[in-house]
Amino acid sequence: MNNLPTRDEAWKILTKYVTTDHLQRHVKMVEGTMRHFARLYNEDEEAWGILGMLHDIDFELYPDEHLQHAPQILRDEGFDEDFIHSVVSHGYGICSDVEPVSMAEKVLFAVDELTGLIYACALMRPSKSVMDLELKSVKKKFKSPAFAANVDRKVIAEGAERLGMPLDEVIQETILGMRECAESIGLDGSLAQE
Numbered sequence: 001m002n003n004l005p006t007r008d009e010a011w012k013i014l015t016k017y018v019t020t021d022h023l024q025r026h027v028k029m030v031e032g033t034m035r036h037f038a039r040l041y042n043e044d045e046e047a048w049g050i051l052g053m054l055h056d057i058d059f060e061l062y063p064d065e066h067l068q069h070a071p072q073i074l075r076d077e078g079f080d081e082d083f084i085h086s087v088v089s090h091g092y093g094i095c096s097d098v099e100p101v102s103m104a105e106k107v108l109f110a111v112d113e114l115t116g117l118i119y120a121c122a123l124m125r126p127s128k129s130v131m132d133l134e135l136k137s138v139k140k141k142f143k144s145p146a147f148a149a150n151v152d153r154k155v156i157a158e159g160a161e162r163l164g165m166p167l168d169e170v171i172q173e174t175i176l177g178m179r180e181c182a183e184s185i186g187l188d189g190s191l192a193q194e
Contacts, residue, residue, distance in 0.1 A: 003080065010050045013077050018060050025185050027053050029115040030108070032181025033174050037107045040173065048104050051083070055090050055108055067091045094155065100162060110159025113151050114174050117141065120148040122178075122187045129189035130178045138171050 005013065018024055034052030038045040058069040071084045089100040090108045100109040121141050122130040141147045142156075160167040182188040 003078075004047055004050050004083070005078075007046065007049065007053075010053050014053055014057060017057050017073060020060060023056060023060055025119075026115065027056055028181055028185050029119060029178055030055060030112055032185070033111045033115055033177030034104070034107060036177030036180055037111070037173060038104070041103055041107075043103065048107070051086050051104055051108060054079075055087050055112065057087070065095075067096045093158075094152075103163075106159065106162045110156065110163055110165075110170055111174050111177070112155075112159075113153075114156045114159070114171065115178060117148050117151045117156070118171070118175055118178055119185070119187065120151070123191075127189050128187070128191040130175060130182050130185075130187040131189060133175055135168060135172050135175065138175065139168065142171070 004010070014027065015024070018027065031049045031052035034048040035045045037043075038048035054074070056066075057073055059066050062069045067088050067090075070087050074084050074087060085098060086102065086105050086108070088096050088098040089105040090096075090112050092099050092109060100106045118130065118133065118138055121138050122128065122133050124141075125133060125137075142153060145153070156170075157167060160170040163170060165173075178185065178187065183190075
């Protein structure tokens with residue numbers, strides 16, 4: 001991932017293609033989590049964050065053809081083939097046959113769905129905050145398929161396996177990553193005060 005734009009430049013690119021609040025919030029959650037994991041692995045936090053931000057660049061425009069249009073959009077925006085591979089790999093086995101290979105790709109694959117589950121768990125709390133959300137609460141909801149039914153638990157479990165990290169640890173680190181961006185995703189407790 002060379003010659004990446006700044007975070008502000010990447011956000012301008014994203015918002016050309018992703019305009020809805022819920023999708024923008026999702027990419028902020030994934031970006032924050034990717035930045036957290038980058039620090040854990042002593043990797044490039046900016047590069048990992050931009051990958052997290054731009055991973056769903058074609059989803060709003062082409063929800064039924066997700067990741068089929070992302071490569072051309074990203075090429076047109078000046079991204080290299082390594083970055084494009086990283087974006088497309090997060091849909092491996094779902095809507096892509098590009099396997100996650102690098103550590104950044106494996107983390108993105110693991111946390112993409114998981115951030116949605118954690119977001120839903122946080123909204124159920126009286127505080128409407130991720131700041132006081134505990135691992136045991138997420139694990140309980142993880143085991144309940146009716147809760148956040150659109151979140152694919154198999155993908156999350158496979159992602160943890162690919163990382164070689166226990167599922168509990170992946171969930172805990174993702175909670176911590178989302179705490180770091182809690183204000184920008186509305187999970188800092190301010191929703192409970194409205």
